[in-house]
Amino acid sequence: MSGLVLNASGIATMLVPTVLYGRQPGLGDPGGAAVGHEIIQSMVDGIEAHGALDRTDLVLTGYFASAAQVFAAAAAVDRVRKGAPAGEATQSNPPRPWIVIDPVMGDAPGGLYVGPDVANAIRDHLLPRADLVAPNAFELGHLTGRALTDLASMLRAARALERPVLVSSLPRHGLIGVMYVEGDEAWIVTHERCEQSPKGTGDVLTAAFVAARLGGADARSALETSVAATVSLVMRANERGCAELPLAADAGLLHEPLISLAAEAL
Known part of the structure; x- marks a missing residue:
């Protein structure tokens, strides 16, 4: 999904899959299997031999099936x-x-829903290399070892990572929100909970935020537009009765969302 979002914004991608599944695991047995870390390393070696790593503006990581994959990343x-x-x-x-x-x-x-070794590898080997971390609320709590009981504790936890953070799935006044934190700056965008939410919204949100920033938007504007675009895709999926986000059919919503949302300073 992330690749589709980036491509829709004119960003060329090089994909290194960590799994080859028949469907999203959240929908049931996905079929397929994890990609061996040796194969992942071989793919990266091929990209390097092509000279593409020296022309890379962005690295965006996602799901890992093993700690060895994390080390390769x-x-x-x-x-x-x-x-x-x-x-x-x-x-x-x-x-x-x-x-x-x-x-x-x-x-x-x-x-x-990953092994503790994978979670620990992400925390110990990828977080220190990050310019931006994009967890959901549960992942933020797990990464920081903190109990997140309210917005203030979530804000403190995000700042404890000591790097920009984009946090999704935050409860706020009966709504759901996405928060961006960078140093003393913090913004949150909230919206109504959708009737149903297809799998993959976090992937789309992060990729849409990244695409907006690479396109020249400041962090606040990127937060507003990426949340609005993600919510719009969820709304359209519910209208169509889709179990997944309709990225191919409704990619235009990434740039012209059905709704507009305003960020609140924290």
């Missing part, structure tokens, strides 16, 4: 940082190369 991040020309971050531009870690490991109320 960490090594790839180091290779990108070594070869790609460095660019300073500004209000309208993230750093180049930009390392975005989506620590896919679990959700409430089910808890972890």
Whole structure:
């Protein structure tokens, strides 16, 4: 899903899959299997041989099926940082190369859906390399070891990571929100809970935020537009009775959402 969102914004992608599944695991037995870390490393080696790692502006990680895959991803991040020309971050531009870690490991109320070794590897080997971390509320609590009981505790936990953080699935006044925290700056966008929410909204949200920032939007604007776009896709999925987000049919919603949302300063 992330690749589709980035492509829709004119961003060319190089995909290194960690699993080959027939469907989203949240819908039931997915079929397929995890990709061996040796194969992942071989794919990265092929990309490097093509010279593409030296032209990489963004690394966006997602789901990992094993700790060995995490270690391979960490090594790839180091290779990108070594070869790609460095660019300073500004209000309208993230750093180049930009390392975005989506620590896919679990959700409430089910808890972890990866092994503890995978969760620990993400925390210990990818978080220290991140320019932006994009957890949901459960993952933020797990990564920081903190009990998140209200917005204030979530804000403190996000700042404890000591890097920009995009946190999704935050409860607020009966609504649900997404928060962006960077240093002393913090914004939250809230919206009504949708009747049903297809799987993959976190992937789409993170990729939409990243695409907006790479397109020149500041963090607040990127937060507003990415949340509005994700909610719009969920609304359209519910209208169509889709179990998944209709990214191919309704990619235009990424740029022209059905709704507009305003961020609140925290």
